[in-house]
Amino acid sequence: MTMRILSSSSEAQRAPTLSALLHTLERDREHLLDRSVLEIAEVIGRVGNRFLDPKAPIRRLALDGLVDEAQISAAMAEAVLDGMAREWTARSLLKLLHTEFEQATVLDTFIGRPNGGRHQAFGLSPAVHITSSNVPGVGVTSLIRGLLVKSAVVLKPGSEDRQLSGLFLDALASEDPSIAQAAAVVEWDSKDAAVAAGLSEAQLVVVYGGESAIRWARQHAHPSAQTVVYPHRVSAGVVMANYKPGQLDEAAAEVARAVALFDQRGCVSPHTIYVVTPDNTVAERFAETVAAQMEGLEQTLPPGIPQAGEASAFHQAAGSIELEAAGATGVVVHGVGERWRVVFEPRPGFRGSCLGRFVWIRPVPTPADVVRELEPVGAQIQTLGVWGKVGVEALGRLARLGVRRITTIKRAPWPAARSRHDGTAPLRSLLRWVEVDG
Amino acid sequence: MTTGGLKSDLLAVFAGGVDAPLSDDRFNDLARAVFSYQCEGSDVYRAFCAARGATPEANETWDQIPAVPTRAFKVLNFNAHPNRQVEAVFLTSGTTRGPTERGTHEVADLDLYRGSIIPNFRAHLLPDGARLPMVSLALPRSSEPSSSLSYMLQVVAEHLTDRDESYVDPESGIDETGLESTLMQHVTDRTAVLIVGTAFTFVHWIDSMMKRGLQMRLPEGSRIMETGGFKGRSREVLRPDLYAGLTHHLGIPESHIVNEYGMTELLSQYYEPVLRGGPRQHVSPPWLRTRVLNPTTLAPVPFGQPGLVQHFDLANLNSVSAVLTEDMGILTNDGLELLGRASDAEPRGCSIAMDTLLSVAQ
Numbered sequence: 001m002t003m004r005i006l007s008s009s010s011e012a013q014r015a016p017t018l019s020a021l022l023h024t025l026e027r028d029r030e031h032l033l034d035r036s037v038l039e040i041a042e043v044i045g046r047v048g049n050r051f052l053d054p055k056a057p058i059r060r061l062a063l064d065g066l067v068d069e070a071q072i073s074a075a076m077a078e079a080v081l082d083g084m085a086r087e088w089t090a091r092s093l094l095k096l097l098h099t100e101f102e103q104a105t106v107l108d109t110f111i112g113r114p115n116g117g118r119h120q121a122f123g124l125s126p127a128v129h130i131t132s133s134n135v136p137g138v139g140v141t142s143l144i145r146g147l148l149v150k151s152a153v154v155l156k157p158g159s160e161d162r163q164l165s166g167l168f169l170d171a172l173a174s175e176d177p178s179i180a181q182a183a184a185v186v187e188w189d190s191k192d193a194a195v196a197a198g199l200s201e202a203q204l205v206v207v208y209g210g211e212s213a214i215r216w217a218r219q220h221a222h223p224s225a226q227t228v229v230y231p232h233r234v235s236a237g238v239v240m241a242n243y244k245p246g247q248l249d250e251a252a253a254e255v256a257r258a259v260a261l262f263d264q265r266g267c268v269s270p271h272t273i274y275v276v277t278p279d280n281t282v283a284e285r286f287a288e289t290v291a292a293q294m295e296g297l298e299q300t301l302p303p304g305i306p307q308a309g310e311a312s313a314f315h316q317a318a319g320s321i322e323l324e325a326a327g328a329t330g331v332v333v334h335g336v337g338e339r340w341r342v343v344f345e346p347r348p349g350f351r352g353s354c355l356g357r358f359v360w361i362r363p364v365p366t367p368a369d370v371v372r373e374l375e376p377v378g379a380q381i382q383t384l385g386v387w388g389k390v391g392v393e394a395l396g397r398l399a400r401l402g403v404r405r406i407t408t409i410k411r412a413p414w415p416a417a418r419s420r421h422d423g424t425a426p427l428r429s430l431l432r433w434v435e436v437d438g
Numbered sequence: 439m440t441t442g443g444l445k446s447d448l449l450a451v452f453a454g455g456v457d458a459p460l461s462d463d464r465f466n467d468l469a470r471a472v473f474s475y476q477c478e479g480s481d482v483y484r485a486f487c488a489a490r491g492a493t494p495e496a497n498e499t500w501d502q503i504p505a506v507p508t509r510a511f512k513v514l515n516f517n518a519h520p521n522r523q524v525e526a527v528f529l530t531s532g533t534t535r536g537p538t539e540r541g542t543h544e545v546a547d548l549d550l551y552r553g554s555i556i557p558n559f560r561a562h563l564l565p566d567g568a569r570l571p572m573v574s575l576a577l578p579r580s581s582e583p584s585s586s587l588s589y590m591l592q593v594v595a596e597h598l599t600d601r602d603e604s605y606v607d608p609e610s611g612i613d614e615t616g617l618e619s620t621l622m623q624h625v626t627d628r629t630a631v632l633i634v635g636t637a638f639t640f641v642h643w644i645d646s647m648m649k650r651g652l653q654m655r656l657p658e659g660s661r662i663m664e665t666g667g668f669k670g671r672s673r674e675v676l677r678p679d680l681y682a683g684l685t686h687h688l689g690i691p692e693s694h695i696v697n698e699y700g701m702t703e704l705l706s707q708y709y710e711p712v713l714r715g716g717p718r719q720h721v722s723p724p725w726l727r728t729r730v731l732n733p734t735t736l737a738p739v740p741f742g743q744p745g746l747v748q749h750f751d752l753a754n755l756n757s758v759s760a761v762l763t764e765d766m767g768i769l770t771n772d773g774l775e776l777l778g779r780a781s782d783a784e785p786r787g788c789s790i791a792m793d794t795l796l797s798v799a800q
Contacts, residue, residue, distance in 0.1 A: 326486045
C-alpha cells in the first residue's frame with residue numbers, strides 16, 4: 001500500500017498518487033476561495049455540533065470508532081469526543097478567528113492596514129497535515145484549521161485517528177460538498193518514494209509527532225515550503241497548598257482527571273505535580289488523595305488497552321519505583337497492582353513519566369523551587385496546570401524557561417481552539433500574506 | 439533447608455543435565471526455597487513482594503513469585519544477602535542514553551553460574567560429545583571483566599574445549615589476520631572448530647570477508663554459537679542474512695549455527711536445539727522456566743499467544759530469580775519463540791520524548 005484515500009470527493013478518490021491528489025484538491029479549492037471565512041466557520045461548526053449531539057447517529061459512529069480504533073474505553077471516548085468537538089463548533093471557531101485577526105475578513109478580501117496600504121491573508125496551499133495518534137481528534141482539528149484558511153488540505157492522521165477524521169470529512173461533504181472537496185483524508189506508507197515525492201509539492205507541511213516523523217517530513221518537504229512542527233512535549237502541574245487549604249480534595253480530583261484523560265498520552269498530560277508547601281506531610285497526604293481519585297477513575301473513566309511497548313514501559317517503571325520505595329525512605333507508591341500509579345517522591349529533579357496513568361507528586365517549599373526543578377526541561381514543557389497562583393516573578397521565570405501555556409489544572413487537558421499550540425498561532429502559522437502598498 | 443543444602447541441591451539439578459526431567463513439584467519446592475532465601479536476605483525484595491501480596495509462606499508455586507523488572511537492575515543491586523562478598527559484578531549493555539545507564543548483577547557465588555553454564559552449553563553446542571578448539575569473537579574476560587558473556591565463554595573454554603583463543607581486542611577490533619590464519623589451519627588439518635561470538639561482531643567480519651572475497655570451507659563438525667542483537671547499534675541485519683553470510687564465507691551449514699539467548703540479569707541461558715535435531719526455537723534447561731504474560735494485565739496468555747516474557751531462574755539464588763523482561767515471545771510446543779522487544783514499535787503519546795527529556799535533565 002502506498003497511499004489509500006479514506007475520505008474525499010469522488011474525483012479525488014481516483015488520484016493514484018499524493019502528487020495527483022494535491023493537484024486535484026488545489027484545483028477544487030477554487031470553490032472554497034469564493035466562500036467567506038465566516039460562512040465556512042458556520043458550516044464546519046454545524047458539522048462539529050453533530051458530534052456533540054447525543055441523538056446524532058454520527059456521534060454514535062464516532063464513539064464506536066474511537067473505542068475500536070484507538071482502543072480506549074467507552075467512557076474515555078465520550079470524554080475525548082466531547083472535549084475535542086467542543087472546539088469544532090461555530091462559536092469556538094469564530095472566537096478563534098476573532099482572536100487571531102482583528103478582522104477575519106482579511107481571509108476573504110484586501111483590507112486596509114493601520115499605517116496605510118492593504119493586505120489579505122491566504123492559506124498556504126496545497127497543504128499536507130500529518131498528525132499523531134496520541135489524542136484522537138487532533139487530525140480533525142488540524143483539518144478544520146486548514147479549511148478555515150481556505151487551503152487545499154491532505155490530512156494524514158495517526159493510525160488511531162483515521163476513522164474519526166474520515167467520518168468528519170464525510171459529514172462535511174454531506175453538509176457542504178464545495179468546502180469538503182478541497183480536502184482528503186489518507187493513510188500512506190512513508191517509505192514509499194511516491195509519497196515522499198508528493199510531499200515535496202506541498203506549500204505547507206504541518207507535522208505533529210516524534211523526532212522521526214518530523215525528520216521525515218522535513219527531509220521530503222520542498223526547501224521553500226513552510227513547515228510547522230508540533231513535536232512531542234510533556235506537561236506538569238503545580239498545586240499551591242495554601243490556596244484554599246481546606247479544598248485540596250478538589251485539586252486532587254482535577255489532578256487525577258488531568259492524568260487519566262487520554263490515558264496520559266496527550267502533550268497536555270502532566271507527568272509530575274509539584275505541591276508547593278513547607279510541610280512534606282501535606283504533599284504526602286495530597287498524593288494519597290490523588291490516589292483515591294485515580295482508583296475511582298479506574299471505574300468511571302477506565303483505561304484503554306495500551307500497546308505492548310507502553311504496557312511494558314509501565315510495568316518496568318512501576319516495578320522499579322516499588323523496589324526503590326521498599327528501600328528508600330520517604331518514597332510512597334500508591335496503586336500497586338492497579339493500572340495506575342501515584343508516586344510521592346520527596347526528592348529533587350524532574351521525573352518524566354512512563355505514561356499510562358503514572359504520575360509523580362513532589363513537594364517543594366516555594367514557587368521558585370518549581371522553576372528550579374523545571375529548569376533542565378523547561379523547553380520541553382507544553383502546559384503547566386496550576387491550582388492557585390504562582391506569582392508574577394515565578395510566571396516570568398517559567399515563561400523564560402520555555403513553558404508555553406500556563407492555565408488551571410482543570411483547563412489543562414482542553415486548550416481552546418483559539419489557544420496557541422506550543423506557542424504557535426494555529427491559523428496565522430498556515431498563511432502567506434499579500435501586501436499592497438499605498 | 440540450609441543455604442549450603444539449597445546450593446547443593448541446585449548444583450545437583452544442574453549436574454543432572456538438560457535432559458533430566460525436573461517435575462513441577464520439585465521445581466516449585468526449589469523455587470519456594472529460593473524465594474524464601476531471597477526474602478530472608480533482602481529487606482527490599484521482601485518488602486516489594488509483601489506489597490504485592492506475596493510471602494514465602496503464602497506462595498504455593500513459582501509463578502506466584504513477584505518478578506522484578508530488568509530496568510530495576512539499573513537502580514538497585516540485587517544481592518540476596520548484601521553483607522556477603524560478591525565474586526563478580528556483571529554489567530548490562532548500555533542504552534542509547536549512554537553507559538551510565540547500565541544495570542548491575544552482583545553474583546555472590548560463581549559456582550552456581552558455572553554449574554548452570556556447563557551442562558547447558560555441552561548439550562546444545564557439543565551434543566556429539568566433541569571436544570573442539572574454540573575460537574572466540576567476543577572480548578575475553580581479561581578485557582571485559584564486567585561482561586557476563588565473557589565469563590560464560592571463559593567457563594566454556596576451561597571446561598569444554600581443547601584450546602581457546604580470542605580474536606577481538608577492545609582497541610583494534612577483530613584480528614582478522616590471526617583469526618583467518620587459525621581457521622585456515624583447521625581447513626588444512628581438517629579439524630573441526632567451535633566459533634563463538636556476538637551477532638554484531640560476526641556481521642562486521644562478514645562485511646570484511648565480502649569486501650576481500652574471502653571464502654573458506656571449515657571441516658565438517660565445525661559449528662558456531664552466536665548471541666546478542668543489534669539494539670542501539672548502527673546496523674541491523676536479519677538473522678537469515680547473517681546465517682547465509684556465515685555459511686557462504688565459512689562453509690558452516692545453518693544447521694550448525696546455534697543462537698544463544700541470555701541476559702546479564704539471569705545466570706541460565708536459552709539455546710536453539712538445532713544441533714540436537716530440534717527446530718529453530720529457544721529451549722531452556724529444566725531449572726529455568728518462563729511465563730508469557732498479557733502486557734496490560736500480566737496475566738498468563740493462552741499457550742501459543744504472544745506476550746511479555748518473564749523468567750524464573752533457579753541459578754539466580756543469590757540475587758532474584760523472577761525477572762520480568764521487555765521482550766515479547768510466544769511459548770510453543772517447541773520452546774520459546776522470541777519476537778523482539780516490546781518497545782520496538784514507535785510509541786504513542788509523548789513518551790518518545792522521554793529519552794530526549796531525560797538526557798537533557800541529567
